[in-house]
Amino acid sequence: METLTFEYRATRTIHQRSHVGVVGSGDLEVLLEPSSNGQAQITIRTGSEGFGDAWKAVLDRFFLVNDIAAKVTINDFGATPGVVNLRLAQALEVSQDVPHHQR
Amino acid sequence: MSPITKDSFIELNARERVKAVLDEGTFQELLGPFDGLESPHLPPQGIVPQSDDGVVIGRGQIDGEEAVVISIEGSFQGGGIGEVSGAKIAGSLELALRDNKKGIKTLPVMLFDTGGVRLQEANYGLLAISEIMAAVIALRQHVPVVGVIPGNVGCFGGMSITAALFSHLIMTKGARFGLNGPEVIEQEAGIEEFDSSDRPLIWGTIGGTQRYSTGFVDELVDDDVTEIRKVIHQAFLGKGKEINKTEQVDFYHHFLSQIDPSKPIDSQTIRELWKQARNADIPKQVDIHSLPELDMPNSRGRAWFKSLSGIADPKGDIPSVLYGDSILGKEHVRYISVVPNPYNRFPRARQGEVGLDEGWAIAKCVRDAVEKDKNGDPRAIVAIVDVPSQAYGYREELLGIHFALAAAVDAYSTARLAGHPVISLIVGNAISGAFLAHGYQSNRILALNDDGVNVHAMSKQSAARITRRSIRDLEEATRKVPAMAYDVTSYSLLGALYELIDGIEADTPGEQDIQTIKNKLTDAIADTRSDPPDLSNRLLTKEAINGGRTASIKTRKLLEQQWNSIHMIYSS
Numbered sequence: 001m002e003t004l005t006f007e008y009r010a011t012r013t014i015h016q017r018s019h020v021g022v023v024g025s026g027d028l029e030v031l032l033e034p035s036s037n038g039q040a041q042i043t044i045r046t047g048s049e050g051f052g053d054a055w056k057a058v059l060d061r062f063f064l065v066n067d068i069a070a071k072v073t074i075n076d077f078g079a080t081p082g083v084v085n086l087r088l089a090q091a092l093e094v095s096q097d098v099p100h101h102q103r
Numbered sequence: 104m105s106p107i108t109k110d111s112f113i114e115l116n117a118r119e120r121v122k123a124v125l126d127e128g129t130f131q132e133l134l135g136p137f138d139g140l141e142s143p144h145l146p147p148q149g150i151v152p153q154s155d156d157g158v159v160i161g162r163g164q165i166d167g168e169e170a171v172v173i174s175i176e177g178s179f180q181g182g183g184i185g186e187v188s189g190a191k192i193a194g195s196l197e198l199a200l201r202d203n204k205k206g207i208k209t210l211p212v213m214l215f216d217t218g219g220v221r222l223q224e225a226n227y228g229l230l231a232i233s234e235i236m237a238a239v240i241a242l243r244q245h246v247p248v249v250g251v252i253p254g255n256v257g258c259f260g261g262m263s264i265t266a267a268l269f270s271h272l273i274m275t276k277g278a279r280f281g282l283n284g285p286e287v288i289e290q291e292a293g294i295e296e297f298d299s300s301d302r303p304l305i306w307g308t309i310g311g312t313q314r315y316s317t318g319f320v321d322e323l324v325d326d327d328v329t330e331i332r333k334v335i336h337q338a339f340l341g342k343g344k345e346i347n348k349t350e351q352v353d354f355y356h357h358f359l360s361q362i363d364p365s366k367p368i369d370s371q372t373i374r375e376l377w378k379q380a381r382n383a384d385i386p387k388q389v390d391i392h393s394l395p396e397l398d399m400p401n402s403r404g405r406a407w408f409k410s411l412s413g414i415a416d417p418k419g420d421i422p423s424v425l426y427g428d429s430i431l432g433k434e435h436v437r438y439i440s441v442v443p444n445p446y447n448r449f450p451r452a453r454q455g456e457v458g459l460d461e462g463w464a465i466a467k468c469v470r471d472a473v474e475k476d477k478n479g480d481p482r483a484i485v486a487i488v489d490v491p492s493q494a495y496g497y498r499e500e501l502l503g504i505h506f507a508l509a510a511a512v513d514a515y516s517t518a519r520l521a522g523h524p525v526i527s528l529i530v531g532n533a534i535s536g537a538f539l540a541h542g543y544q545s546n547r548i549l550a551l552n553d554d555g556v557n558v559h560a561m562s563k564q565s566a567a568r569i570t571r572r573s574i575r576d577l578e579e580a581t582r583k584v585p586a587m588a589y590d591v592t593s594y595s596l597l598g599a600l601y602e603l604i605d606g607i608e609a610d611t612p613g614e615q616d617i618q619t620i621k622n623k624l625t626d627a628i629a630d631t632r633s634d635p636p637d638l639s640n641r642l643l644t645k646e647a648i649n650g651g652r653t654a655s656i657k658t659r660k661l662l663e664q665q666w667n668s669i670h671m672i673y674s675s
Binding site: 025031045076 | 116117135136137146149150151152153154176178179180
């Protein structure tokens with residue numbers, strides 16, 4: 001297992017926290033939480049070691065387009081870059097829904 | 104309805120399944136992904152954890168009634184039960200029990216998708232499952248406990264024994280339900296016993312249609328959200344539900360007596376036999392045509408049974424389950440021990456394994472004690488534990504060994520709830536499903552501190568194969584996680600033992616050894632008399648509090664806080 005961290009400057013906010021995906025073969029889970037420090041802080045735990053550059057490429061592109069201030073936690077079980085991008089987009093979409101007053 | 108318009112239930116993840124079962128808009132998650140309760144045991148082994156540890160607890164309503172739906176995520180670690188996920192399940196069933204007892208009706212539903220114990224957390228999983236079972240049996244007295252086995256993983260291992268205890272079981276055709284997975288049987292018993300690549304054989308043994316046709320599940324459903332919702336609702340309407348399968352000891356005893364294990368059997372024959380047995384009267388006296396008995400080998404289980412009970416020539420209804428009564432100080436005690444019978448009619452249960460006949464025989468002699476004492480003082484029941492494993496075999500799966508083991512679990516737990524002090528004395532191996540069936544439902548567990556005493560979820564060879572590690576990697580991992588170790592000293596750190604007893608000659612006990620153990624048993628029996636009849640004392644021991652069960656305790660505590668605050672929302 002390897003832990004990777006990334007940080008990006010951010011200007012936009014998100015409405016609510018969101019959670020998508022499972023830590024199953026070829027998949028990952030993404031936890032997105034609003035943050036007030038003007039940064040996107042990403043922590044990744046992955047079972048596939050040595051793919052730091054690939055993660056950087058996917059995240060650079062995603063957070064360039066979506067400069068959200070958020071704490072992002074990723075638990076990965078060998079997802080491909082395409083799946084990572086898809087899950088991030090899903091998590092973002094859910095987090096931008098109008099907040100409802102459920103827990 | 105045309106098949107095209109069906110919404111697949113199987114394709115939903117654990118959380119989506121809970122939402123699908125609950126009335127729309129009522130889902131509230133307890134201990135969700137942001138509550139930070141992941142497994143503390145996986146990262147030290149280099150395994151990425153999941154934020155909810157693979158179990159979703161949802162409160163909400165079913166047809167307007169309060170409900171709790173527990174859903175296991177099969178895609179995460181095969182739905183294996185670890186310390187946190189196990190505590191989430193046990194804790195929510197315990198809270199449902201508390202509320203139902205108080206008159207707050209809460210309907211419990213479990214959506215199974217699990218391979219059983221998470222082998223990376225081994226003894227934590229086994230311990231949690233024993234607590235889940237205890238809660239199910241107690242809860243069942245107040246409200247039907249409904250289980251669904253949708254697939255993809257199905258329901259295996261200790262959780263298959265758990266499912267067998269449910270009031271009502273629903274299964275799809277695409278799901279599988281058995282004690283030992285096909286790969287494990289092949290590993291333990293050889294490819295001649297079970298070929299794990301033979302799919303038609305697997306489905307004909309443990310698939311939904313076969314299980315329904317032989318009465319092990321109550322409903323067979325299509326993979327459709329609407330249908331599954333409907334069948335769950337109906338299950339709670341409880342239209343004259345018969346007694347639980349695991350309580351039907353005489354019927355299953357009779358059914359199994361119709362089987363000749365020396366002859367080949369197949370799925371179709373068993374369906375016919377089951378139907379015939381179902382429609383026939385159960386005879387008063389059932390004889391199992393056993394092979395002739397010759398000299399029985401000595402074993403720790405036999406030696407300790409003889410020493411403690413004082414019965415020189417022990418006999419049971421079957422040669423592999425010894426039981427007998429004797430006096431210990433002021434206590435009447437029934438001793439029960441599972442021992443090797445090299446002539447066992449089921450070849451896969453000749454080394455002292457708990458097999459089909461053994462599970463039902465244990466159930467019978469425990470229930471006999473409960474019945475005899477129902478108007479008097481409940482005698483103590485002492486399980487002498489020396490069991491290498493459950494029986495691994497094709498016949499065992501086909502004939503529902505998980506139900507046989509569950510019958511033993513049910514009987515011990517029923518005895519405990521009826522006020523019998525139930526004590527386990529581990530003198531040898533206490534492994535996996537065999538230990539769950541014989542020993543893990545006790546108020547107190549005592550163990551000899553001896554190299555020959557091992558407590559675990561699976562043999563090293565099988566555990567290595569299933570978790571895709573070498574035996575060396577596995578042994579390395581046990582150094583980081585005491586719950587994965589096999590020795591009893593590591594096990595004692597988890598706090599489930601009432602006492603670890605030093606200095607006893609385990610193989611051939613002398614007079615002094617026997618007296619020491621008798622004194623310890625007397626103390627343990629007296630100690631249970633002031634207790635509630637559940638297993639909560641395991642979380643209150645010094646070892647449990649000082650690190651052995653940290654996550655189990657923390658999970659339950661936080662769960663209770665969140666559960667109680669939901670009630671405040673509803674009642675305000």
